[in-house]
Amino acid sequence: MEFKKLALALAIGLSLALSGCGDDGDDGVAGTPGQNGTPGQDGAPGRDYTEVNSWYTSASAAVSRASTTNFNETAGAAKNVILFVGDGMGISTLTAARILEGQLAGEMGEDHRLSFETFPHVGLVKTYSSNQQTPDSAPTMTAMVTGVKTKDGLVSVSDAAVRSNCTSGQGQELVTSLMLAEMAGMSTGIISTARLTHATPAATYAHSVNRDWEADSNMPAQAITDGCKDIAAQLIDFSYGDGIEVALGGGRSYFTPNTTQDPEYGSNGRRRDGRDLTAEWTSKYSNSAYVWNRDQFLAVDTSTTDHLLGLFEPSHLQYEADRADDTAGEPSLAEMTSRSLDILKRNDNGYFLMVEAGRIDHAHHAGNAARALHDTIALSDAVRVAIEKAGPDTLILVTADHSHVFTIAGYPTRGNPILGLVRGNNADGKPAAGYDTDANGMPYTTLGYANGPGFGFGSDPMNQDDQRPDLNLYDVTSIDFRQEATVPMGSETHAGEDVAVFATGPGASLVSGSIEQHALFHVMARAANLVARAEAAQP
């Protein structure tokens, strides 16, 4: 029976293939080293599969492509490395963002692909830290860029250190992939939509026994006396190689004195030591620039600027959904990635670039799925830029540091709005006339959270009969809608299940199966031969 079904599908598939089923979109033509590649079709909207046989032929073609995908896996084959991190971008976030992006393009959505979902190699990453089943961003990013797990709250120091104990971390500092790249003579870049001093970007260039020591005012006096330095100062005082070439993100107030007013909001900086780290950047580096809004950023000559610092908000950047409303103007993650690559690619020794979509995490913590998904799509856009600008000698990894308690529930029909109420199918397999309901006859959304601020809708008087609001009365697809949560908490939490890693380029096949998060450092280090190149470059 099964064989007959297979043969029938194959026969129909072959006949339809002759009638011209379109390609699903795959890699573009990569550029030669140092030059832009030809724009590819990665992430191009997928087809709407309405014919049963096209499922068969498309999957068969995908397998054929996979069987012919070969990367140079020799150690050191990757001249460049780009690490994309979606903070809090669990697998359910990927699925929902994929569907949303497809639906925004007028498709049903489920068969859509984010740009990096076209990558040929995928693994499942175990995210636990050395002392917690469910981690925060500090140990997870430390694992990715140093090759070892550490404890929650620690930034690129080993788990021999004790959180908030300055002296316990001294001598426990870990060398990061970005530091190795600088030692090897490569160019380096850090991009984040969070503060540049936030745990994920900080782990690439700083060592701290407390992720919250972002400015000196965040540190206890004893820690300063004991010789610990705040994270912002470590970015400017960075001493490896010729210094970081590109640093773009938020956190302006952590770099400016508390006697200086912010140019956009008028609020004071956070530094008590009087240092203006933005001025120090431009005085430290020749051919350097500091910018704090989009117009300034776009005016930078990337062909002559060697060191670029951009701080576009006093704290985190705007959510992507709010970015257009920013008073001073902020570049998108894709724009920051594109122009960073213009600077980094000028180095014949190659580059290491880390790009973080830092606000996916924040929107989830607020229980606001729509903003988390739009920030995920913005990350996909940034990856697409990297695919097109980076050459075939570039290893690109896309992953997350941890997940969130974010769920996709019910049995919605194909094409049901991902932000909407669940509408299932009727007995004929067609979309039902009404919404699916709970045991009390109330509709529910596809997306929700296991905990967080979305419990009960506060004082809403509709929350009386069955302890749930009547969602018929809400615009659940609004960007501002806060999804329901099962357990009431002021802030939604991280989740402990695996996250995904997608890989393309030299060394990509090293990413497969179930892997430890700290193995990602070793993938990058081997692919780009970072340790040997760094050692060879030492005098």
Place this chain on the structure above:
Amino acid sequence: MLRSLLTATSLLLALPAAASFCPDQPATGSWGLSYQLDNNGQRSGTLEILRHGSDTALYNPDRQIGEWWVLADSKRPRFHRLFGEQQRRIDYTTGDLRALGVNVNIDSIESFAMAPLLSHLKAGDAVADCPAARHYSGEINGSHYEVNWHSALKLPLLLETRKAGQVRRWQANALINEPTVNQRFGQWLDFQPTDFADIGDMETDPFLAKLITQGFIEHAHPTAYNSDGTVISSEGDHAGHGH
């Protein structure tokens, strides 16, 4: 936590006459009014509303808890939650407020949610001994309102609601001067700030962990809260309702 903002309920004192306090329009942009709160004749606490330029703050001096709205850009409001005992401040950007589904109504924030309701009440005469204030009364959503509204200050001098046998009364009893207001805002600037967006990643901070587990964003439309912590919205909820 929002519920506890104004829960400093205690003893009832004899209520002063409605017009015994009749402030003039302050000549400065920094001023405030202090209110005595009573619940069924029992004194339930004190609340201050403070104006500092375009900023407005609601502050409970007994509990040292407050809410500070930065409204210079009406399309991009910002918000701070204040915890005096811990010397801590939680900062909300416009994006944070949007992500939480908070719809900001400046008129409501600046008037204890009364300004949008006045049109639903019957305007009466000027208040005796206080010609700058006018009396309003009427029913909204089953609550009976008695309001003495100071048109220059755009604030109630008296706000009394009755619903289901519950009588709640807010009586302005003192004008807060400029030095005091400036001192308050200056003090809050020195509190240890934490971005709301970061709180979810700071569960090891005992103070923040308490906020995370107990919850501190309970309403979609926080403006002001009565002595039971019930949200005072612009929809006639001053008498409160059960949760």
